[in-house]
Amino acid sequence: MPGSLENNRASRLLVVDDDQTFLLMIRKVMSNSGFIVVACNNGEDALEICRDITPDMILMDVCLPGASGIEICRQIRQTTDYATLPILLVTANSDREIVREGYEAGATDFLTKPLDWNLFPHRAAYLVQAGRAMGELRVNRTSLATAQRIAKIGSFTYDAETQESQWSSELYSILGLDPERHRAHPDTLTHLIHPDDLEHVKAVSEQALRDSKSFSIEHRLVLHDGGIRHVRHYAEATEDLMGTRVVTGVLQDTTDHVHAIDQIRYLANFDGLTGLTNRRQFNARLTETVQHARSSRNLVAVIIVDVDRFKLINDSLGHSAGDQILQVVAERVNRQVRNSDCVGPLDGDDTDVEIARVGGDEFSLMLPRIVHPTDAGPVAQRILETLREPIDVDGQNLTLSASIGISIYPIDGETTETLIANANRAMSHAKSQGGNSFQYYTESLNATSTRRLVLESKLRNAVEQNRLHLVYQPKVDLRSGRVIGMEALLRWVEPDLGFVPPDEFIPLAEEIGCISKIGRWVLLDACRQNKEWQDRGLGSVPVSVNVSSRQFSDTDLLEVVTEVLEETGLEPQWLELEITESAMLEDEVATTQTLKLIREQGVRVSLDDFGTGFSSLSYLRRLSLDTLKIDRSFVMDLPDDDDAKGIFEAIIVMAHVLGLVVIAEGVETEEQRDFLHSIDCDEIQGYLVSKPVPPDEFAHFLEPDAQGSK
Numbered sequence: 001m002p003g004s005l006e007n008n009r010a011s012r013l014l015v016v017d018d019d020q021t022f023l024l025m026i027r028k029v030m031s032n033s034g035f036i037v038v039a040c041n042n043g044e045d046a047l048e049i050c051r052d053i054t055p056d057m058i059l060m061d062v063c064l065p066g067a068s069g070i071e072i073c074r075q076i077r078q079t080t081d082y083a084t085l086p087i088l089l090v091t092a093n094s095d096r097e098i099v100r101e102g103y104e105a106g107a108t109d110f111l112t113k114p115l116d117w118n119l120f121p122h123r124a125a126y127l128v129q130a131g132r133a134m135g136e137l138r139v140n141r142t143s144l145a146t147a148q149r150i151a152k153i154g155s156f157t158y159d160a161e162t163q164e165s166q167w168s169s170e171l172y173s174i175l176g177l178d179p180e181r182h183r184a185h186p187d188t189l190t191h192l193i194h195p196d197d198l199e200h201v202k203a204v205s206e207q208a209l210r211d212s213k214s215f216s217i218e219h220r221l222v223l224h225d226g227g228i229r230h231v232r233h234y235a236e237a238t239e240d241l242m243g244t245r246v247v248t249g250v251l252q253d254t255t256d257h258v259h260a261i262d263q264i265r266y267l268a269n270f271d272g273l274t275g276l277t278n279r280r281q282f283n284a285r286l287t288e289t290v291q292h293a294r295s296s297r298n299l300v301a302v303i304i305v306d307v308d309r310f311k312l313i314n315d316s317l318g319h320s321a322g323d324q325i326l327q328v329v330a331e332r333v334n335r336q337v338r339n340s341d342c343v344g345p346l347d348g349d350d351t352d353v354e355i356a357r358v359g360g361d362e363f364s365l366m367l368p369r370i371v372h373p374t375d376a377g378p379v380a381q382r383i384l385e386t387l388r389e390p391i392d393v394d395g396q397n398l399t400l401s402a403s404i405g406i407s408i409y410p411i412d413g414e415t416t417e418t419l420i421a422n423a424n425r426a427m428s429h430a431k432s433q434g435g436n437s438f439q440y441y442t443e444s445l446n447a448t449s450t451r452r453l454v455l456e457s458k459l460r461n462a463v464e465q466n467r468l469h470l471v472y473q474p475k476v477d478l479r480s481g482r483v484i485g486m487e488a489l490l491r492w493v494e495p496d497l498g499f500v501p502p503d504e505f506i507p508l509a510e511e512i513g514c515i516s517k518i519g520r521w522v523l524l525d526a527c528r529q530n531k532e533w534q535d536r537g538l539g540s541v542p543v544s545v546n547v548s549s550r551q552f553s554d555t556d557l558l559e560v561v562t563e564v565l566e567e568t569g570l571e572p573q574w575l576e577l578e579i580t581e582s583a584m585l586e587d588e589v590a591t592t593q594t595l596k597l598i599r600e601q602g603v604r605v606s607l608d609d610f611g612t613g614f615s616s617l618s619y620l621r622r623l624s625l626d627t628l629k630i631d632r633s634f635v636m637d638l639p640d641d642d643d644a645k646g647i648f649e650a651i652i653v654m655a656h657v658l659g660l661v662v663i664a665e666g667v668e669t670e671e672q673r674d675f676l677h678s679i680d681c682d683e684i685q686g687y688l689v690s691k692p693v694p695p696d697e698f699a700h701f702l703e704p705d706a707q708g709s710k
Contacts, residue, residue, distance in 0.1 A: 011128050012035070012036045013026075013036065014046065014059070015027070015039045015040075015059045016039075016041070016045075016058065016069065017090070018065055019061070022061075023039050029120070029121060030124070038053070038055065042065045043069065046060065046072055057127055057128050058087045058088070061089075062089050062090065062091045063092075069089050069102075074106060077105065084135045086127040086131040087106065087108050088108055089110050089111070090113060090115075091110060092113050094110070094112055103208070103213075104213065108131075109218075118268065126232070126254060130232055152174065154175070154250065155249070156235075156247075156250070158186055160244065160247070161245070165184040165185050174253045175189065176223040190202075193219060194228070196220075200219070205217070212238075214236035215235060216233070218230065218233070228255075230253070230258040231252060232251070233249070233250075235247055271356070274331075276363070277354060277356040278357065282354055283420070286416045289366060290414070290415070293409055293410075299371070299373065300367065301407070301409075302407045302409070303365040303376060303379065303380060305383060305404050306361060306362045306404075307326075307362075308431065308435035309401075309435075325400070326357070328391050333363055333365070333383055336379075336382045353367055353368070373440070376440075377440075380406060383402065384436065387401060388400065401436035403431035403437065403438075404426075404427060405423045405424060405427025405429070406423060407419045407426060407441040422441040423441060426440060426442075454497075455497075459492070460514065463518060467492070470491070472488055472543075472692060472694075472695065473486065473689075473690060474690050475684070476684055477682070483541060483701045484541055486543050488526035488543055489502070490502060490518070490522055491692075510549075515551065519551045522545055526543045527565065530542075530570055531569055533699060533702055539701075539702040543575060544576040545576070546608065547578065557598070561601070573604070575603050575604070576626070577598065577604070577605050578606045579607060592622060606629050606663075607628050608629045626661060627661045628660050628661070628663070630663070634647060634648060635666045639672065645675070648664075652679055662681050664681050665685045667685065
């Protein structure tokens with residue numbers, strides 16, 4: 001709760017309105033802000049309530065059954081006890097005559113419906129505070145100095161006959177004036193009123209004092225040092241015992257309050273970290289632009305930018321570094337989109353372009369008045385290129401990538417919600433394809449997006465309910481024909497979906513953050529199964545388990561491997577970890593060190609899918625490896641493709657020079673097997689030997705009489 005409301009928990013707010021919906025809303029909002037809300041729907045009841053209790057403020061509709069709110073305000077002001085009570089009149093319009101009559105009747109201020117529910121409790125709190133201060137001024141002048149200092153309220157009096165004024169010390173402080181150098185006089189105050197506010201202040205104050213009415217108005221002061229101060233100005237004219245007119249008033253410094261309100265407004269529309277607009281403001285601007293485009297027949301592009309692997313970066317480097325990265329991303333995206341070369345095709349002022357941070361690592365862009373749907377593509381490409389430029393974070397150079405989705409009004413939707421949803425679908429598709437790319441929305445992505453949502457929910461349930469399972473595929477030594485290893489492969493069969501391909505659900509598991517949990521279970525179950533076969537007297541061969549890049553970053557892989565081996569009792573030499581090139585390249589130093597420590601325990605390490613990444617010879621020398629596993633994409637063209645044959649022979653020679661075992665995966669024909677044997681490939685794996693099979697079927701490969709029969 002805002003500090004300005006803390007002292008108003010017991011404040012009574014009398015609400016007079018015949019709109020039941022408005023009464024329900026005001027009761028909810030103000031009760032949550034610590035006010036005691038008393039409500040009625042007509043002026044006569046309001047007068048009766050004022051006779052029974054003393055409200056701290058009245059909020060009253062102008063249009064009421066029976067006597068109007070203005071007339072009731074006039075009657076309340078005739079009671080001495082309510083001379084300083086804040087009375088706010090509410091109207092659905094700002095008719096000048098109604099406003100004039102209301103002020104003449106003694107209204108403190110006017111509000112128009114609908115109210116700003118975020119700001120009204122703060123405004124009410126300050127009005128109550130000012131009203132109480134004025135009441136205390138009338139009742140107990142001896143405590144005024146302290147009250148003024150605490151509430152930042154300065155008081156003044158002006159004798160119309162003698163032309164003399166008296167100011168409190170707090171008023172001098174508010175005005176930034178020295179009592180020794182500046183005379184207390186109405187003109188001194190008038191000269192400080194902001195030029196844009198002066199005419200209105202004069203009109204209100206002169207009319208009120210001429211009619212012996214009180215007035216309350218908010219305006220600005222321009223101090224001698226150039227500073228701007230916001231004040232609430234309250235005054236009333238009375239006659240003393242001698243019949244002399246005396247003007248008594250207060251100025252309350254509301255600068256802090258106004259700044260707080262400005263901050264609330266800012267945070268309601270802008271992102272505090274990057275300074276970009278937020279989701280709420282972006283959606284509002286997009287809605288306005290779409291409405292305008294509907295009549296002008298313009299095209300509008302919506303672009304969603306999601307930073308790839310940001311959670312990994314945030315978890316690895318810390319939230320402070322993550323915030324720094326988001327600020328750089330915001331600045332680069334903003335710079336590129338505002339760049340004239342980039343915005344040139346948009347046929348419009350680049351100030352119309354809207355850029356927002358709408359989530360943790362997600363940004364939205366709106367490009368109005370594009371000439372052709374393809375104009376959004378170069379913008380997306382420029383964003384991808386600028387994000388690839390290294391970012392220095394605490395001495396570390398990071399290279400980012402992003403997944404970008406694009407939707408076009410009116411081709412891909414005619415509402416804000418549809419355009420954003422379809423751009424998100426396109427972004428998700430780009431991410432599912434490996435990221436670092438942009439994707440236009442197409443109708444087919446609807447089905448893809450729906451399936452992804454279904455898969456995500458069912459995958460979480462499958463993990464929690466232990467409904468994933470392992471199958472095993474043998475590895476065969478080409479020289480002896482013996483089964484000398486096996487790979488544990490994860491499978492998921494969902495009752496209503498059937499078989500879900502691993503290349504579909506494993507990237508999804510990485511994206512939603514459950515791959516580490518799955519990975520640990522796979523490691524545990526594979527080691528447990530291998531140990532069980534050994535205890536039954538079947539052949540002892542290593543089991544290979546795939547490890548994702550996320551397992552390196554989300555967990556201490558060395559610790560997990562150690563725990564699993566201890567829990568299952570499997571000897572380290574009977575476990576092999578298969579690591580992809582991409583996992584190794586993400587953090588070479590940390591990965592190399594982890595693999596070195598794992599190998600020192602006796603666990604074997606294999607580089608999976610070799611040839612699909614960017615490994616160099618010098619890179620392979622630095623890594624702690626036992627095996628190179630050549631990707632099936634090279635095997636499928638054997639033995640007919642001369643280029644494939646040459647590449648395979650070169651890889652095998654290189655690997656053997658480095659002391660590595662070479663295994664070819666995806667071997668399906670005898671011709672492929674024979675060629676691989678002829679060039680000294682060590683092992684093969686593929687459908688020629690066996691498809692992946694359940695544990696009970698695979699056990700036959702480990703029986704003594706099965707060895708050498710393949």
